[in-house]
Amino acid sequence: MNVKKVIDIEEAAKENYTQSEPWPNNDMWHTCTYNILNKYVQKYLDELHLSSSQVILNAGCGKTTYKTPCTIIYMDIIEDYVNMFEKYLIASVEKIPMPDSSVDCIICVGSVINYADVQKAIAEFSRILKPGGTLILEFERSNSAEFLFTKKYAKTVFVQKYQYNNQIHYLWMYSEKFLIQLADYYSFICKRKYRFHILSSLLYRFGVSEKRSAKYSKFDDFLQPCSYFFAHNEIVIFEKNIL
Numbered sequence: 607m608n609v610k611k612v613i614d615i616e617e618a619a620k621e622n623y624t625q626s627e628p629w630p631n632n633d634m635w636h637t638c639t640y641n642i643l644n645k646y647v648q649k650y651l652d653e654l655h656l657s658s659s660q661v662i663l664n665a666g667c668g669k670t671t672y673k674t675p676c677t678i679i680y681m682d683i684i685e686d687y688v689n690m691f692e693k694y695l696i697a698s699v700e701k702i703p704m705p706d707s708s709v710d711c712i713i714c715v716g717s718v719i720n721y722a723d724v725q726k727a728i729a730e731f732s733r734i735l736k737p738g739g740t741l742i743l744e745f746e747r748s749n750s751a752e753f754l755f756t757k758k759y760a761k762t763v764f765v766q767k768y769q770y771n772n773q774i775h776y777l778w779m780y781s782e783k784f785l786i787q788l789a790d791y792y793s794f795i796c797k798r799k800y801r802f803h804i805l806s807s808l809l810y811r812f813g814v815s816e817k818r819s820a821k822y823s824k825f826d827d828f829l830q831p832c833s834y835f836f837a838h839n840e841i842v843i844f845e846k847n848i849l
């Protein structure tokens with residue numbers, strides 16, 4: 607009988623990130639990803655005009671901070687990434703040690719949910735977020751051009767092995783449709799989407815190196831209309847339904 611090897615993806619992530627920084631140095635693709643995320647999240651936070659009495663959870667924060675008048679709670683599975691912050695939690699997005707309806711905004715970007723059981727994570731986000739609150743979520747998509755002409759393309763869910771940070775990382779890959787439907791089940795209304803690494807993923811698929819193809823992410827704004835079929839990453843802004 608052919609039994610599939612079961613990998614504990616969260617444990618593998620914990621082991622990898624304990625031995626490394628959240629983002630690798632000298633890696634053009636991930637430097638671009640980090641810059642796109644930072645710029646988009648900071649811009650969106652500015653637009654939200656949150657006040658000093660409000661609370662943000664930065665879930666799977668790594669060492670990333672944002673400018674905001676709010677209180678930020680930094681949460682990660684790696685203690686060394688968060689113990690320098692005033693308010694921090696060492697916990698997984700699958701089980702968040704916070705009360706129901708206790709935060710106004712959740713930021714979960716940098717492929718954090720690709721390392722987790724997405725159903726548990728989205729259920730937890732829905733539980734701790736106040737009605738009308740905002741979830742800024744980013745994930746890596748199975749609809750990526752990286753998988754074009756393979757059986758994996760746009761598949762609901764599968765596990766992909768990556769070489770990242772000079773380590774082997776295992777990521778759950780999700781189709782956009784699956785993720786949005788799951789979020790809808792947990793009372794999240796999709797307000798806005800931004801897909802990125804569009805042309806870069808396509809070039810990478812056809813043999814251009816990661817380093818060279820990453821530079822083409824500069825065309826992402828312009829390529830949004832055809833992004834559904836090719837983009838590797840996506841940021842989705844959700845609002846938790848008031849009802």
Ligand SMILES: C[S@@+](CC[C@H](N)C(=O)[O-])C[C@H]1O[C@@H](n2cnc3c(N)ncnc32)[C@H](O)[C@@H]1O
Pocket residue numbers: 616619620623628629643665666667668669670681682683684687697698699700714715716717718721722
């Ligand atoms: C690529 S880093 C991104 C860090 C940060 N979100 C950012 O955008 O800069 C991925 C992060 O996810 C964290 N992580 C992985 N699995 C997690 C889980 N189940 N719960 C919380 N954090 C997790 C890792 O420790 C790491 O800090």
